[in-house]
Amino acid sequence: MNLDLTPLAWRLAGTPLAAWANDVQRQLDAKLEIGHGDLPRWRRAVDALPTLMPTQIELREGFRLDAPCDEATCEATREALMGLSPWRKGPFEVFGVQVDSEWRSDWKWQRVAPHLDLAGKRILDVGCGNGYYMWRMLGAGADSVVGVDPNWLFFCQFHAMKRYLPELPAWHLPFALEELPPKLEGFDTVFSMGVLYHRRSPIDHLLDLKDCLLRGGELVLETLVVEGDENTALVPEDRYAQMRNVWFLPSVPALERWLRRAGFVDVHCVDVSLTRVEEQRSTEWMRYQSLPDFLDPQDHGKTVEGLPAPMRAVLLARKP
Numbered sequence: 001m002n003l004d005l006t007p008l009a010w011r012l013a014g015t016p017l018a019a020w021a022n023d024v025q026r027q028l029d030a031k032l033e034i035g036h037g038d039l040p041r042w043r044r045a046v047d048a049l050p051t052l053m054p055t056q057i058e059l060r061e062g063f064r065l066d067a068p069c070d071e072a073t074c075e076a077t078r079e080a081l082m083g084l085s086p087w088r089k090g091p092f093e094v095f096g097v098q099v100d101s102e103w104r105s106d107w108k109w110q111r112v113a114p115h116l117d118l119a120g121k122r123i124l125d126v127g128c129g130n131g132y133y134m135w136r137m138l139g140a141g142a143d144s145v146v147g148v149d150p151n152w153l154f155f156c157q158f159h160a161m162k163r164y165l166p167e168l169p170a171w172h173l174p175f176a177l178e179e180l181p182p183k184l185e186g187f188d189t190v191f192s193m194g195v196l197y198h199r200r201s202p203i204d205h206l207l208d209l210k211d212c213l214l215r216g217g218e219l220v221l222e223t224l225v226v227e228g229d230e231n232t233a234l235v236p237e238d239r240y241a242q243m244r245n246v247w248f249l250p251s252v253p254a255l256e257r258w259l260r261r262a263g264f265v266d267v268h269c270v271d272v273s274l275t276r277v278e279e280q281r282s283t284e285w286m287r288y289q290s291l292p293d294f295l296d297p298q299d300h301g302k303t304v305e306g307l308p309a310p311m312r313a314v315l316l317a318r319k320p
Contacts, residue, residue: 001046001159003028008171011144015122016214017186024173031174035152042156045083046163050076052095054164059139062106063132064093065164084157086286089132092161102286104279105132108193108222112314115270116220118142121188124212126177127195130157134170137191144169146187150176183211193222198245206262213319219264224249225272225313230257234307241294241303241310252313264317275310 005025012021050073056066069077078097081087090101119141125134128147131154137145149155149172158172190212192205199205209219226234228251240246250258252269259267277300280291291310296302301309 001043001156001163002166003032005171007169008146011169012122012186015186017122017184020181020184020186027175027179028173039152039156042084042153045080046156046160048076048080048083049160049163050080050095052164054095057165059135061139062093063091063135063161065095065161067095069095081160082285084153084160086153086288087130087157088154088286089129090285092132094161094164100283100285101132102280102283102290106136107279108312109133109136111271111273112193112220112222113140115314115316116140116189116218118189122186123189123191124148124187125191125193126209126212127192128154128158128172129194130154131161131170131172133191133193134158134172135161135165135168138168138170142189145171147172148175148177148180150174150179177205177208180212185211185214187212187217188214189218189220191220191222193220196221196223197240197247197249200247202248202250203258203262206259206264210263210319215319217319219259219315219317219319221255221259221315221317222312223255225252225255225311226308227251227311228254230254236305236307239305240307241291241305242289249308252315255313255315259315259317263320265320266318267315268317269313269315271314273312275312 009021012018052067054065054067058064074096077095087099087101089103089105090099092099118137120143123137123142123145125147128149131147134145134147155174190209192209196202226249230253232251233254234249236246256267277292282290
């Protein structure tokens with residue numbers, strides 16, 4: 001795994017992010033010192049991937065890497081990638097190996113992407129997971145993408161793909177949003193997808209996201225919502241769809257108000273979709289329980305706790 005962030009510093013030289021980019025290698029090295037018990041095993045899985053040069057790279061319509069690959073090399077690729085299970089976001093196609101992730105993240109991207117113009121944009125993806133959307137952002141013409149997510153397995157899954165795309169301007173940092181400097185104010189676009197409902201203080205999260213944007217920059221916010229008016233927000237008593245760390249599920253009108261209260265303008269919702277069991281499910285690449293286990297078996301309109309089934313909205317907003 002190549003963990004040299006010098007190319008990131010070069011890429012961000014002369015931008016408002018230059019000072020941070022020059023220090024981020026030190027921050028990464030300090031985080032690696034702490035590490036994670038499984039990190040050596042996951043890094044070995046990445047290092048076990050065959051040395052191949054993609055002859056074709058597809059990031060716009062999906063994620064696919066192609067190269068002439070004999071059966072033994074394909075099997076080695078599959079075994080190494082399986083060593084990085086569970087795969088939550090995807091799918092990825094790597095030299096004929098189909099990584100069928102828990103989430104059909106390509107479906108969500110198809111709902112989000114038509115409403116965005118990412119050409120030439122410098123992007124921050126907060127809670128980026130394994131970086132699936134980061135690659136799709138590059139496919140949509142982004143200048144560069146930085147993703148932050150403190151999950152070490154997701155970090156290694158990203159580097160499995162980065163191994164074959166070393167020159168592309170995408171960097172995954174194993175940090176929480178709170179580990180970034182305050183008031184970075186250096187990104188054209190900031191994504192927060194599937195994060196807000198995990199935050200005990202959602203308004204603070206929105207303010208932190210705004211602080212990462214340049215003036216005039218765009219926020220892309222995707223989160224769980226419920227039906228209701230501008231005063232509606234569901235606060236689960238305990239679990240929501242078996243998740244303990246779900247705090248606030250607002251209605252779309254309430255979320256629009258939260259964004260305006262946080263200082264955003266041009267706030268509008270571009271998509272609302274019920275999450276279907278075909279979109280989130282167990283596979284051989286993610287063998288744990290998934291959405292079908294979290295819904296009322298008699299009524300898929302409710303969770304096992306009797307709460308409204310997962311519905312997600314995408315909102316866009318601008319920093320004035």
